[in-house]
Amino acid sequence: MKVEAQEPVVEFHDLTVSYHKKPVLWNIDMTLPKGALIGIIGPNGAGKSTLIKSAMGLLPLASGYVRIFDEALDDVRHRVSYVPQRESVDWDFPTSVLDVVLMGRYAKLGLLTRPRKADKEMALNCLRKVGMEAYVDRQISQLSGGQQQRVFLARALAQEADLYFMDEPFAGVDAATEAAILSIMQEMTAQGKTVIVVHHDLQSAAEFFDWIVLLNMRLVASGPIDKVFTNEMLQETYGGKLTVLAEVGELVRKRQIPSREKY
């Protein structure tokens, strides 16, 4: 079940990604629409994070390509922002909330340039948007999980991008933060920005997103929520029918065969 986007901003073309030679994503081929709040859904180990990491060029691709705004990623990087998983960093790092948000400005600043006053104001604005203005000078180790997530979101906002990839922004946050993040995302999509979110909770997924990508090592479905979010599709995503795929992946790893033949 696949619906092609009318106005595509991201195109995955026959994408295969491997970890240590073991394919974890097979032949992902889809387009995602502009201005939508898009949820990537699937069970643990389905390759959800892998998908957005490969879109951001953080992982080597075994085959296929990703095009963003119909261009190569490197040509449009300044229009794309990424929110990594909260647990991916050490929150005991000696730095302040403002400093972390300012990191969102580094790409615009370039090497050797210090953040200017305008960048600081921009960062403060973003902190205000996520309701963290009272924590500007706070050391990041003192933040709660929800606050950490808000800081990461503010950092991404400071990039002023048109397309956002977010890895589990709702994981382990309190109800107030969840609502705050969601309303910011909705505001962004209303402005024509595209937000692509890795999400693991089926129940809230139905309320949050208007486009759903169902993933389990391969693309099960991609399309508007009313077409894709059906019992049948969910069963196919979460059911155990794909053990053959997992076993073949394991074989590929053991035999050290490249997942695409190269001559």
Next chain:
Amino acid sequence: METLQEFFSFSDPSIIAVTVGAVLLSASSAVVGTFTFLKKKALVGDAVAHSVLPGICLAFILSGTKNPLWLIIGAFVTGWLSLVIIDNITLKTKIKEDTAIALILSVFFGIGILLLTHIQHSGNAAQTGLDSFLFGKAAALVGKDLQVFGIVAIVLLVTVALFFKELKLIAFDASYAKALGLPVKGMDLLLTSLTVLAVVTGIQAVGVVLMAAMLITPAAAARFWTNDVRIMTVLAAIMGGVSGLSGAYVSYVAPAMPTGPWIVMIISAIALTSFFIAPKRGIISRGVQQRRLQRMIMDENLLKELYHLGEKDADIYKARSIEEIVEERFFPKDRLRSSLRRLRREGFITKENGHWRYTEAGRQKGQRVVKLHRLWELYLSKYMKIDPDHVHEDAETIEHIITPELEKRLEKMLEYPEVDPHEEKIPY
């Protein structure tokens, strides 16, 4: 004492040279080491430090001189090589990074020692002093050597200052840096080169064996004092500089002494002191906080028991003997006495004929603890469906930490309840 004066009067120009050199070298390795530390790559520094030895020896054998430029190039090559091999082993085999580091470190160092022994037995007149690379000799920092090493140290400091923002981001969140399109690979390469260079220059003062300490210890010590990378880097530089200075002094006073161990002893002493006395993160400060907390809990418990006693015979303000209190709830005698004294000093209780009774403020405080205890018990049984006979222990802790804001919310949520799950009255 006399030598101390003599040393710090800097009357001898060679003292100035040695001192400036040692301080610069130690400070620049500390600055570079801050990022090695933040990236949690401390062991890598150690591996590089040991791996430069064969390079130094080879450079000497091939060039036949102790020209520092040659030695730096030689050290740089093998130091780099060791890192490349470690990376490749980790990436392409099942061997984990710590094992790879241990392997490379010992192999390279072994080869280095072998070459060094060979040189010493070759009877080359120029070889004297080469073994000072093992344990360092600050006093050997004179003339042209000093110029070369000093320039390298300054280059290190300037480079870190220029790329500070990128180095910080990559140490904190490398994948985000990569997503931003920053040249993460290039910066990693830069930091690796800086580390190798820092080692190469630092070993003149400290020696290969103890060089890792010069990279990591100042950063670890500085981390105790601040939560800001910028301050931490400067602090690490100062601490490194101070230990370098002391190394120079030792080298002057006792020329036969290797300076490396001294420098490392000093910086370790600084680190150990920081570990104990630093505010907030230090052991002593944490102990004091812990003690303060225990006292507060003890005091609140005591006031609570006075309230319980008052409830029993419907006379809140009755004076109580120590025996009565202990009968209500056991407290160790000495802690009870000191708590009573403290509460009296703070105006929560008064003493009459050896008996203790509430002041108005004391009654309020005691009553609040009782209220919080019972509110929390009710909350647990009502909202978390915990059996009433299992809620007491929990409430014993929570009663001391609930803030006034939370207190208001609890009251509202539970609609100002009259009694707790054990039918005891909640006082307002």
